[in-house]
Amino acid sequence: MTFKTKLMASTAAMLIASSGAAWADGHATHPETGDVLASEQTFTYRDLDESPSIDPGVAEDSAGGDILRDLFEGLMNQDADGNLIPGVATGYEVSDDNLVYTFTLRDNAKWSNGDPVVAGDFEYAWKRAASPELASPYSWFIELMSLENASEVIAGDVEPSELGVTAIDDMTLEVRLTQPLPYFAQMTTHFTTFPVHKATVDAHGSEWTQAGNMVSNGAYKLTEFVPQERMVRERNEMYWDNENTYIDTVTRLVIPDENVALTRYLAGELDRTAVPTGQFPRLSEEYPDEALSVPTACSYYYTINLTDTGNPALMDPNVRKALSLAVDRDVIVENVLAGGQKPAYTFTHWATAGFETPDIPMASMTQADRNAMAAELMSAAGYDADNPLAVDLIYNTSEGHKSVAIAISQMWKQTLGVEATLDNQEWQTFLQTRGNQDYQIARAGWCADYNEASTFLDLMDSNSGYNDAKYTNTEVDELLAEAKTADNPQANYDRVEEIIAIDTPIIPIYHYASVNMLNDNLEGWPVNNFQQNWYSKDFYKSAE
Amino acid sequence: MTAYIIRRLAVAIPTLLILVILSFILMYAAPGGPFNSDRPLPPQVLANLEAKYGLDQPFWKRITTYVWSVTTQFDFGPSFKFKDRSVNDIISQGFPVTLTYGFWSFIVAVVVGVSLGAAAAIRQNTWLDYLAVGISVGAQVLPNFVLGPILIIVFTLWLGVLPGGGWNGGQWQYLVMPVIALSTSYMASIARITRSSMLEVLNTNFIRTARAKGLSPTRVIWKHALKPTMLPVISYLGPAFVGMITGSVVVDLIFSTGGIGQFFVNSAFSRDYSVIMGITILVGSLTILFNLVVDILYAWIDPKIRY
Numbered sequence: 001m002t003f004k005t006k007l008m009a010s011t012a013a014m015l016i017a018s019s020g021a022a023w024a025d026g027h028a029t030h031p032e033t034g035d036v037l038a039s040e041q042t043f044t045y046r047d048l049d050e051s052p053s054i055d056p057g058v059a060e061d062s063a064g065g066d067i068l069r070d071l072f073e074g075l076m077n078q079d080a081d082g083n084l085i086p087g088v089a090t091g092y093e094v095s096d097d098n099l100v101y102t103f104t105l106r107d108n109a110k111w112s113n114g115d116p117v118v119a120g121d122f123e124y125a126w127k128r129a130a131s132p133e134l135a136s137p138y139s140w141f142i143e144l145m146s147l148e149n150a151s152e153v154i155a156g157d158v159e160p161s162e163l164g165v166t167a168i169d170d171m172t173l174e175v176r177l178t179q180p181l182p183y184f185a186q187m188t189t190h191f192t193t194f195p196v197h198k199a200t201v202d203a204h205g206s207e208w209t210q211a212g213n214m215v216s217n218g219a220y221k222l223t224e225f226v227p228q229e230r231m232v233r234e235r236n237e238m239y240w241d242n243e244n245t246y247i248d249t250v251t252r253l254v255i256p257d258e259n260v261a262l263t264r265y266l267a268g269e270l271d272r273t274a275v276p277t278g279q280f281p282r283l284s285e286e287y288p289d290e291a292l293s294v295p296t297a298c299s300y301y302y303t304i305n306l307t308d309t310g311n312p313a314l315m316d317p318n319v320r321k322a323l324s325l326a327v328d329r330d331v332i333v334e335n336v337l338a339g340g341q342k343p344a345y346t347f348t349h350w351a352t353a354g355f356e357t358p359d360i361p362m363a364s365m366t367q368a369d370r371n372a373m374a375a376e377l378m379s380a381a382g383y384d385a386d387n388p389l390a391v392d393l394i395y396n397t398s399e400g401h402k403s404v405a406i407a408i409s410q411m412w413k414q415t416l417g418v419e420a421t422l423d424n425q426e427w428q429t430f431l432q433t434r435g436n437q438d439y440q441i442a443r444a445g446w447c448a449d450y451n452e453a454s455t456f457l458d459l460m461d462s463n464s465g466y467n468d469a470k471y472t473n474t475e476v477d478e479l480l481a482e483a484k485t486a487d488n489p490q491a492n493y494d495r496v497e498e499i500i501a502i503d504t505p506i507i508p509i510y511h512y513a514s515v516n517m518l519n520d521n522l523e524g525w526p527v528n529n530f531q532q533n534w535y536s537k538d539f540y541k542s543a544e
Numbered sequence: 545m546t547a548y549i550i551r552r553l554a555v556a557i558p559t560l561l562i563l564v565i566l567s568f569i570l571m572y573a574a575p576g577g578p579f580n581s582d583r584p585l586p587p588q589v590l591a592n593l594e595a596k597y598g599l600d601q602p603f604w605k606r607i608t609t610y611v612w613s614v615t616t617q618f619d620f621g622p623s624f625k626f627k628d629r630s631v632n633d634i635i636s637q638g639f640p641v642t643l644t645y646g647f648w649s650f651i652v653a654v655v656v657g658v659s660l661g662a663a664a665a666i667r668q669n670t671w672l673d674y675l676a677v678g679i680s681v682g683a684q685v686l687p688n689f690v691l692g693p694i695l696i697i698v699f700t701l702w703l704g705v706l707p708g709g710g711w712n713g714g715q716w717q718y719l720v721m722p723v724i725a726l727s728t729s730y731m732a733s734i735a736r737i738t739r740s741s742m743l744e745v746l747n748t749n750f751i752r753t754a755r756a757k758g759l760s761p762t763r764v765i766w767k768h769a770l771k772p773t774m775l776p777v778i779s780y781l782g783p784a785f786v787g788m789i790t791g792s793v794v795v796d797l798i799f800s801t802g803g804i805g806q807f808f809v810n811s812a813f814s815r816d817y818s819v820i821m822g823i824t825i826l827v828g829s830l831t832i833l834f835n836l837v838v839d840i841l842y843a844w845i846d847p848k849i850r851y
Contacts, residue, residue: 049810053627135596137579137627140586155588209628227626227637229711229802255709256797256806260693264708267701428576428815435584445582465584 293340661738
């Protein structure tokens with residue numbers, strides 16, 4: 001629709017509305033909800049930035065994942081609550097030792113050019129994603145899936161053909177693991193595992209992801225792609241469930257400025273955009289049906305350097321615990337962030353599937369009690385107003401991180417007399433400083449790769465590459481290793497969280513929520529999907 | 545003159561080479577790298593990436609390979625961040641966008657700026673002068689990152705007459721706000737330079753002579769005063785033109801035009817080495833070129849200057 005016709009359409013709509021005529025712009029209804037469907041089924045949303053890649057094997061960011069879940073379909077999908085439902089596979093069987101998964105593919109899945117989707121397309125895609133030749137930054141996901149020979153293939157020690165995935169026939173895919181993974185099937189909803197059409201890659205090389213070249217098997221196909229500006233995805237007539245897909249056109253606009261995006265949302269140009277920092281209280285009052293806060297699979301925390309380069313005073317777990325106790329999380333989430341985040345006393349996000357937040361003593365205390373306990377621990381360690389503890393705190397440059405850091409340093413100052421020196425660093429510099437343990441206390445955030453507590457807690461493993469505190473505790477390592485094969489790992493996770501609360505290598509601060517403005521005519525948004533994995537094919541627009 | 549141009553172009557080559565080498569060194573001296581993120585890649589994955597993008601090579605080899613492929617094949621290499629695309633793809637997509645809105649901004653800035661400045665000078669100390677000075681001071685102090693969002697609120701949200709951003713192939717509706725936002729401060733500078741320059745020219749002897757000869761005021765201004773007035777304006781226009789056609793990160797960020805300015809700044813943050821280099825070379829070449837154009841224009845306008 002050109003701008004002019006849009007203008008004419010909106011004028012016409014206004015005229016009809018003002019003449020008082022009954023106006024239902026569509027007659028079809030949704031078979032399940034009975035809602036009258038809007039005549040125009042489009043969904044337009046905003047991304048902050050362009051994704052590095054929309055090649056399933058190479059893609060690396062969550063916005064790219066949103067795009068890929070529309071364009072491609074993996075073995076399994078998630079429903080609105082994050083539960084597994086069939087995708088290209090109708091189901092799977094697991095061997096008794098939990099090491100071999102056999103997926104059965106549906107026979108009516110097709111690529112956008114009409115070719116059938118076969119097990120070989122998955123085999124090709126997975127081997128391609130792991131190959132050193134493609135050098136995908138997400139090849140580690142194949143390793144994370146514990147596929148047989150994954151590490152060796154990535155290291156170039158064996159050929160990609162040796163990877164533990166085989167198409168037995170067109171409809172059967174066999175996957176062999178090196179260790180049982182309770183959440184393996186969940187991982188097949190991730191974009192790295194999506195199938196790739198070999199003939200298209202062979203024909204176009206790295207340009208196969210451009211509009212016009214791309215052949216995909218999802219509910220949508222790529223029809224227009226101007227990087228950093230717009231992407232249009234249109235209904236894929238070949239999709240096996242095309243009949244039950246309502247949204248015809250999905251448009252993704254890149255709008256870096258969140259306030260401009262909000263203005264454009266309010267002008268009706270967008271169906272979804274992020275709520276700018278600090279504006280959720282106002283917007284949820286003015287637009288209660290549109291401002292939406294949902295838990296998001298990330299935790300915000302401070303990590304404490306426990307190596308020789310750290311602050312010697314922070315080697316005492318009681319000092320670290322005092323710092324943690326003195327952080328008034330309620331003030332952070334209610335007054336500083338004000339976007340529906342929740343205070344964190346555990347590292348694992350409260351909404352993680354199958355995870356019951358354990359009773360951490362600190363969580364049930366009042367802030368006054370926490371402060372009293374913190375002051376006690378601090379003076380026992382030899383620090384008081386006359387001999388204050390001095391710490392350095394770094395964060396990556398951002399207004400949000402700055403506000404949190406200022407608030408926390410004030411809390412430390414008031415409760416414990418701690419003199420915190422704040423320092424912000426540009427992102428890449430910050431990563432290097434933190435990664436090299438050239439810090440005392442640093443801001444950090446972690447987002448789940450899959451919906452299970454180990455995606456967070458594995459960071460506390462002594463050998464984790466992401467353990468920036470360099471925290472080592474053999475009991476934690478053992479509990480985490482045991483959890484990998486346990487039928488019910490909750491007890492292990494509880495214990496790890498308890499140990500962390502005592503040792504305090506990190507100070508959990510809050511669990512993320514994502515706050516968005518969402519057109520109230522857009523139905524089917526998966527508010528209960530913790531990873532916010534949405535599929536445009538599940539949406540529809542109801543008439544005004 | 546021809547010899548001068550050839551000489552200048554010959555100097556441009558080592559200048560560009562120095563620019564390339566310095567940028568290359570500065571870039572690699574900055575901490576971090578294109579494949580750093582808050583979840584560090586496993587060593588083997590990182591090694592594969594570095595091998596693919598040639599980062600495992602020694603520095604001297606990287607820079608010679610780079611200069612060689614740029615000069616012989618005009619190939620700026622693959623983007624480190626946008627893994628589906630090359631730097632040539634990014635520039636050939638983004639630069640036409642920037643060039644389009646930059647060119648129109650330039651036209652608007654020059655036409656409006658020179659008219660405002662000249663009008664103010666000719667009618668010095670009248671309401672017209674105060675109005676023109678007022679407008680140009682206002683335009684100067686209103687930064688485009690403030691002006692841009694205000695334009696969107698007025699034209700998109702309140703009036704609903706213009707789309708709030710995007711490019712859509714460069715249709716005029718999508719051009720209006722970026723052009724206003726980009727041209728305003730340039731327009732203000734041009735107006736002020738034109739005004740003071742023309743005031744000076746109007747007080748010179750040859751203008752007095754022209755008036756004494758009984759020439760009409762229009763003729764005095766158009767035929768005699770305008771050309772010398774333009775000299776300081778033109779020396780400003782050269783860099784201003786390059787600045788406008790090589791884009792504005794603010795315009796790109798606010799209006800989502802997909803222009804090159806945003807790629808330039810983002811590539812520095814994400815350490816997308818090849819994109820930084822590609823755009824630096826582009827901007828550097830254009831700067832050298834338009835400085836030369838300005839010098840030639842100077843000689844053409846001012847008979848006192850000879851090369």
